Amino acid sequence: MPEKNKIIEMKGINKSFGSVQALEDVDFELYENEVLALLGDNGAGKSTLIKIISGLFPFDSGEMWVNGKQAAFNGPQDAREMGIETIYQDLALFDNLDLMANIFAGRELTQKGPGGIFGLADRKTMLQESKQVLDRLGINIRDYYQVVKNFSGGQRQSIAIAKAVHWGHQIIIMDEPTAALGVRETEGLFRLIQDLKKHNITLVVIMHNLDQVLRIAERAIILRRGKRVGAVDISERGQDCYEEIVKLLM
Numbered sequence: 001m002p003e004k005n006k007i008i009e010m011k012g013i014n015k016s017f018g019s020v021q022a023l024e025d026v027d028f029e030l031y032e033n034e035v036l037a038l039l040g041d042n043g044a045g046k047s048t049l050i051k052i053i054s055g056l057f058p059f060d061s062g063e064m065w066v067n068g069k070q071a072a073f074n075g076p077q078d079a080r081e082m083g084i085e086t087i088y089q090d091l092a093l094f095d096n097l098d099l100m101a102n103i104f105a106g107r108e109l110t111q112k113g114p115g116g117i118f119g120l121a122d123r124k125t126m127l128q129e130s131k132q133v134l135d136r137l138g139i140n141i142r143d144y145y146q147v148v149k150n151f152s153g154g155q156r157q158s159i160a161i162a163k164a165v166h167w168g169h170q171i172i173i174m175d176e177p178t179a180a181l182g183v184r185e186t187e188g189l190f191r192l193i194q195d196l197k198k199h200n201i202t203l204v205v206i207m208h209n210l211d212q213v214l215r216i217a218e219r220a221i222i223l224r225r226g227k228r229v230g231a232v233d234i235s236e237r238g239q240d241c242y243e244e245i246v247k248l249l250m
Contacts, residue, residue, distance in 0.1 A: 210245060
């Protein structure tokens with residue numbers, strides 16, 4: 001694989017929870033504008049690793065660099081300020097709010113002039129900016145005023161991604177993004193992932209479906225029982241990687 005810029009690099013990461021060693025001396029690297037699959041069975045350490053990258057957990061020992069700068073996050077906001085956003089399976093959307101309210105949740109724009117004195121929301125500008133980011137990513141939503149609970153799983157996934165992109169996150173981690181999607185919605189998500197690459201977004205995906213991994217990922221890092229056991233360049237070999245990855249997972 002041609003050398004690219006490393007935007008995240010981790011060396012010798014260890015993390016324990018009491019007597020349980022969740023990660024042991026794990027190395028991790030993420031290159032700019034790639035789709036990386038993080039693979040492993042339940043208990044392999046995938047969730048712990050992404051929660052460290054997301055700022056939810058501190059690591060016990062090791063080193064991490066983001067965009068060439070040494071980093072140790074004290075919380076998710078630290079990770080977001082470095083351009084990292086994680087989209088978990090529950091998507092963290094507010095079902096009773098509409099699309100634009102979800103995209104701007106906690107960061108609502110207020111009106112200028114007299115309305116701003118009373119803290120009135122500038123829904124016109126929020127709607128305009130919401131449409132802009134959705135159009136830029138090729139996401140088609142017919143009714144912007146529907147509450148999010150009425151959207152399909154694929155639409156909800158798209159809204160969560162659009163929110164991350166709108167707030168300037170260049171690294172998006174997706175935890176089992178296809179788990180609740182049907183075949184048609186999964187195909188739509190795959191198209192969106194390819195469109196994200198065109199906007200210089202880098203993605204890490206945790207997935208169990210190896211056929212799907214081989215379709216969308218360029219590289220895979222495999223964990224087993226808290227240790228890194230291998231990395232595979234999928235972009236050069238495609239389906240020929242299948243048996244090698246299966247052996248690493250066992």
